[in-house]
Amino acid sequence: MKSFGSSKEFNFGKDIQWDEVGDGVRRQIMAYDDTIMLVNVEFKKGGIGQMHKHYHAQVTQVISGSFKVTIGDETKILNGGDAFYIPPNVLHGAICLEDGILIDVFSPIREDFME
Amino acid sequence: MKSFGSSKEFNFGKDIQWDEVGDGVRRQIMAYDDTIMLVNVEFKKGGIGQMHKHYHAQVTQVISGSFKVTIGDETKILNGGDAFYIPPNVLHGAICLEDGILIDVFSPIREDFME
Numbered sequence A, B: 001m002k003s004f005g006s007s008k009e010f011n012f013g014k015d016i017q018w019d020e021v022g023d024g025v026r027r028q029i030m031a032y033d034d035t036i037m038l039v040n041v042e043f044k045k046g047g048i049g050q051m052h053k054h055y056h057a058q059v060t061q062v063i064s065g066s067f068k069v070t071i072g073d074e075t076k077i078l079n080g081g082d083a084f085y086i087p088p089n090v091l092h093g094a095i096c097l098e099d100g101i102l103i104d105v106f107s108p109i110r111e112d113f114m115e
Helices: none
Strands: A019-022 A025-033 A036-043 A048-052 A057-071 A074-079 A083-086 A092-107 B019-022 B025-033 B036-043 B048-052 B057-071 B074-079 B083-086 B092-107
Touching: A025 B057, A025 B083, A036 B057, A036 B092, A057 B025, A057 B036, A083 B025, A092 B036, A092 B092
Parallel strands: none
Antiparallel strands: A019 A025, A025 A036, A036 A092, A048 A092, A057 A074, A057 A083, A057 A092, B019 B025, B025 B036, B036 B092, B048 B092, B057 B074, B057 B083, B057 B092
């Protein structure tokens, strides 16, 4: 597997660009090495994380807002303080019900975010 | 390596216990499998994450509050919106300057938190 090295050790939010990913969603890649990657994802109400899957394991903390989250064939509403786990290769997606922020963390690194 | 399986997919903050870890610090294990683990860590002002190291890679998002963070021989002050990366086996620690919350994520799972 190609190596992407690692992020800096200290990463200040004001210094890191936000990437628009469409559908009322933008993300900020905060910290990573080849084994792990942490990404802030900001959603506007109505923003959509389309159903998709990847081989990476994913853990997500809901920081604020409200989200209708689907993992496999189950859908629940999660709010600030809640979290979810997405096993490798399981279809998942989210619809933002109230403006909010998710912390998405992947293992290993999302190579597709680095290109 | 021993397997700990995985957390549930949907995890509601109100349902998950906080573990006191002393020094004005408590934590809540939100989501995991053997490859990744996400933990909320709440600090009171003056709370201390003692200097320590582990073989896991770590990424941390500062959600709120203010922290004096040491990684190796470098120390910086981080606030909400900032993040840090701790390479495997590097000494690190934090002192809480203002009440706050960190999202600590590890790869692989912190076996020591499961016992």
